[in-house]
Amino acid sequence: MFGRRFSSAKAVFAFAGIAAALFAAPAIADNLNVNGANRSMLVYAPSGIEKNRPLIIQMHGMNQDAPYQKNAAKWESIADTARFVVVFPNGENKAWDISGEKDLNFIKAIINEMYNKYGIDKNRVYVSGFSMGGMMSYHVANKMGDQIAAIAPVSGGGSPSSPKRAMPIMHTHGTTDDVVNYNSTVNTLKSWVNAQKCSSNSQKIKPYPSTKSGSAASLEIWSGCNDGVEVRLLTIEGKGHWYSMDEAVSVNTSVEIWNFVKNYSLDGSSITPPPPAIVVPTNRDSIFNGGFDSSAVAWDLQLHGDASAVGEAKGGKYQLDISAIGTQNYQVQLIQHDLHLEKGQWYEISFDASAGAARTLEVNVEQHTDPWESYLSEKQNFEIGTSAKTFSFKFQMTAATDTNSRLSFNAGAATGTLTLDNVVLKKVDAPADTGNPAGIVCNLRLSAERDAAYAVFDLRGHRLGMVEISDATEAETLKRAGFAEGIYLLRGLNGKKSILVPVSR
Incomplete structure (x- = not known):
């Protein structure tokens, strides 16, 4: 019936x-x-x-x-x-x-x-x-x-x-x-x-x-x-x-x-x-299914341009087989979105990776919607070998809080196999400013360029965040951004100059 x-x-x-x-x-x-x-x-x-x-x-x-x-x-x-x-x-x-x-x-x-x-x-x-x-x-x-x-x-x-x-x-x-x-x-x-x-x-x-x-x-x-x-x-x-x-x-x-x-x-x-x-929770501040225990749920393989690849969760790992690359790293992307990144918070991302042959893997944290702006001062690149190793990096979320950001593994640079496992995103404390070690070399200038973005480092080389120099001095800009008293290195992006800036309260 x-x-x-x-x-x-x-x-x-x-x-x-x-x-x-x-x-x-x-x-x-x-x-x-x-x-x-x-x-x-x-x-x-x-x-x-x-x-x-x-x-x-x-x-x-x-x-x-x-x-x-x-x-x-x-x-x-x-x-x-x-x-x-x-x-x-x-x-x-x-x-x-x-x-x-x-x-x-x-x-x-x-x-x-x-x-x-x-x-x-x-x-x-x-x-x-x-x-x-x-x-x-x-x-x-x-x-x-x-x-x-x-x-x-x-x-x-x-x-x-x-x-x-x-x-x-x-x-x-x-x-x-x-x-x-x-x-x-x-x-x-x-x-x-x-x-x-x-x-x-x-x-x-x-x-x-x-x-x-x-x-x-x-x-x-x-x-x-x-x-x-x-x-x-x-x-x-x-x-x-x-x-x-x-x-x-x-x-x-x-x-x-x-x-x-x-x-x-x-x-x-x-x-x-x-x-x-x-059920994959949204607006979360951690990676879901980062161990690929029995499925690739919450992960999305995206292909762009002429790139060609297949991927699946197998044996508790994610295995990606790239048969044709594009012209950009992002044209083969394994992403997870719905991530909640809080303005001012520091995070650490870690993962295990290996490849069929030595290769470079680009990792980015970015918007999930157009224009897909990166939240990193520069995209991270890792040299992946044939034996599994753990890789990690830290960053501070300096943009406005985003409840649907994404982590992207951009693998469009080379063909062959890539294996990922144990992907973790966690909150961490801001790096401590412990002084100036020997060996920091930079091309110092007297002032920053107006309307330009700079990555901020302490004198041990730890990246602390980003600032944009526009309508105030470098020191005042750092104060407004919440940086404590001390000396900071501002490193220009895209080849711009670097400067040392003292901040007092």
Whole structure:
């Protein structure tokens, strides 16, 4: 029977900090020809994905695209653990045809393509989307109900229009959405409740989950619908027009979606309950999964230009095999973002590394968004040999606090293999100023250049941070930056001169 809800549905897709014995894989760009038009998408399939696993198609909002939705929804760790394929399609002109056949044909082509490539279970295809992508989800429910097991729109609605069958629906919406009105969309959702002859008496859970006191989320459930489906409304108080991933105050929308849709299959068959998910915390001040114990979760291999490489967690280490380099080191990058760096704080980064042949490895700490500005006075370069060694460096965060910075291993300088392990980021105390050792040599000048950046060192050569000389003297600039009384070496960047500056209070 269509839409039957099987008994294992009551199992909760729990969070856990343990790693599943799976290897992460990057999302792959793919193209399809649909009715003579070239259509593009991003496909995330866990490494070694088995046949007959579910498929989730998640659509972006208007004026957004597939990479944006992929980054917002963070499906990878859930898909790795529960073993399913996720597709992020691109709408033409960053929009969706929410009334015609054009994008319905695209969805059908995606299902067939994923069946041909990965052998997905066509009885467990689920559709979700944000904003206009949510509206497209309702259009799919109306026109493709015999091919879609459940839908999960976020912040976008649509009325029932002669759907082919009763449709399980999980709708998520924030109460302060100023783009797609919350109250209006809830009224539209209730028209599905009525059309599917659900019970008029709903179950309300507030806060949701009930075990999280103070959660901004609440859940309303209409059961007793045709074909045994449910309609659910997940409300997030005070949330605007955003895809909610704030577990601290509400819920992880993607996990809630999976917990719901996994209960449904077109043929009513049961799906094997997945092991606990790996949930990567955001806004963290340490490296997550720096030991690569059994997966590469939280790490993202990015390739740019003509560079080519593959990487995986294997044997408790990350192994990177570079077959073609680009013109810049960053064109082969292994990164971890969502790092919280506090202004003024000192940090130490350490890692183990070895290579198939001697090579240089560049390491950077930088913004995760354009213009990707570095937080180091200069990028760190390490000479990596064929035997594993531990490398480390310290730096001070002199820029404004960044809650989504990233650590980047830039390996685009040479082909061959590179192995990384035991990556650690930790807070440390500022280096002590213990005097002037012999052997410091610099080309001293009488004054610094205006509007220029300088790295600050103590007289033992320890780098203490950075300053920009603009509208004040060098000493006054150092005072403003919080440096104590003493003598400092200002070393110019990009070949600029160096000077000694005494600071008194």
